[in-house]
Amino acid sequence: MTDGLKLHARGAAFVLICAATVAPLRSAAQERATGSTAREDAAAAAAAAAVITPEDFDRRIRVIADDSMRGRNTPSPELDKTAAWIAEEFSRVGLRGGGDGGGFLQRYPLEAVRLDIAASRVRASSGRELRFGVDVVPLFGAPPDVETTGGVVLVSGSMDVEGTLPESLIAGNHAVVVRDRRRGGLDRSLFRIVGALRAAHAASVSVTDWSDDAGWAAGSARAQRPAVRLADGAQQSGLLLLRVRGASLARLLQPTGVSVDELTARAGQAVRADLVEGLTLTVRTRVTSRPTSAPNVVGILEGRDPRLKDEYVVFSGHMDHVGVGRPDASGDSIYNGADDDASGTVTVIEVARAMAALHPRPRRSMIFLTVSGEEKGLWGSRYFVEHPPVALDRIVADLNADMVGRNWSDTIVAIGKEHSDLGATLARVDAAHPELHMNAIDDRWPQENFYRRSDHFNFARRGVPILFFFNGTHEDYHRPGDEPDKINAEKASRIAKLLFYLGVEIADADRRPQWNPESYRQIVAPGRR
Ligand SMILES: [Zn+2]
16 A cells, blocks of 8 residues: 555546445356356366365465565565565466566566755855855755756745645746645645645745754755656656755845845745745756666466457555565564555455466456555556556456555455446455455545545546555554564465455356446546546
8 A cells, every 4th residue: 555645746647436336146156167067067166266275365465565575665676575475376376477588577667866965956046155065955866867947936924725826937947846844755745735736836945944953954965865766757857856954044145135034924824925036946956867676476367258358357465565664663664564465465466366277267367466556656556557468458457456464354345336336246246255344345435535645546547446444544554564473364264265265256147247337437537538
């Protein structure tokens, strides 16, 4: 599960309930094979599902989320090791590679970028300068490579701006957000105001930082570390976001007579944007870049129906996590990501094993997909939908599992039920399998926007109906404590079985899953522009 604030920060261009009526319909799975009886089919499915056991689930979680995998950062040698291990699992059960050159790995291009401190600067028309690393640093990550001259607009007052800011004043100028001295960190109000300035076409956005020398030094060191980004040109042309020391800004503005103290004193009053008379800034950033890459793992299981096998059901989970970071109170610095998302990754592997054990095969084909770069901004899934091994309109559904190993033992949230008839299909399959003791419920946290915060969203916005299985966050979310010992493998194995039965149902149905028209208009149509 990716961080919500990060999505806001990127200004991602991608930024509801049918009653779960349990119709007494005969399940397609109950009559899946010509010539066999419903009872025989159900027995075959149950035998295949029995391949999934809590012990196997637990063992695989302990491989992927082991300390030796060092949190599976994107990119990292340990992520590559994880991908190779998953490819081996797929190969062992007889899947065919859907990656590069017929193998299981699909690699996508990244670049490791670093700000060239010496070659970057901010120079005012008054002759005063801000030095990178000393007075100013990137707000996060490496900045885009820019050189631009414009006026200076100071934004002050309440940062809880809901509406827009005057484009005539801001477009082409460098915006400096002068924040209340007590306010630090990256919060939602900051992202809202950055979003408003981006929309008004600011040349750059700087945010004041009032931390003490030690705090600034630590933040500055963090901001200068190399950053990895997609090598797709999108971020290179993005908005330049900087953090500027309050005292350095005061020195820069001193010849103009503008008082930073007066501006910070406006905290709580209505937001205001003021152009500084007679001052222009030339901002130049230079970054150095080195190409790198990261893997997805793609395994394909061929369907048996000559007509429908050209359609695919995708099962997805992200194998990456956030790597090694700030230690917790116990000194543990490895972010194991056992729930996030070794649990979903193992779910994909377990469903693949069960599906490969099912005879006769489902009618449609299936793609088992473990992606990376999810925590960085849904990179791997985005690359996959832009470079799919089969035409994207042949993918009839994506069933994504991200964080399915913690919290309730008998309940799983299925996000996106209301957007397509997959919701009704899930309700039917769930009701047909009371032995799983797993209640698939609606999104409990719509305000958290989880629909847009994991890999299924890249499928949804390109027109593929999805369901997203998710047990909610917890105190170990994106912390070193997300450890294998805390995973309820017995519960997760029942969720994997539910996905298995659901996948069989979707793959065997005469008609592919259908969007609800209003959802299609809201989710897919804007992305197609
Ligand atoms: Zn996450």
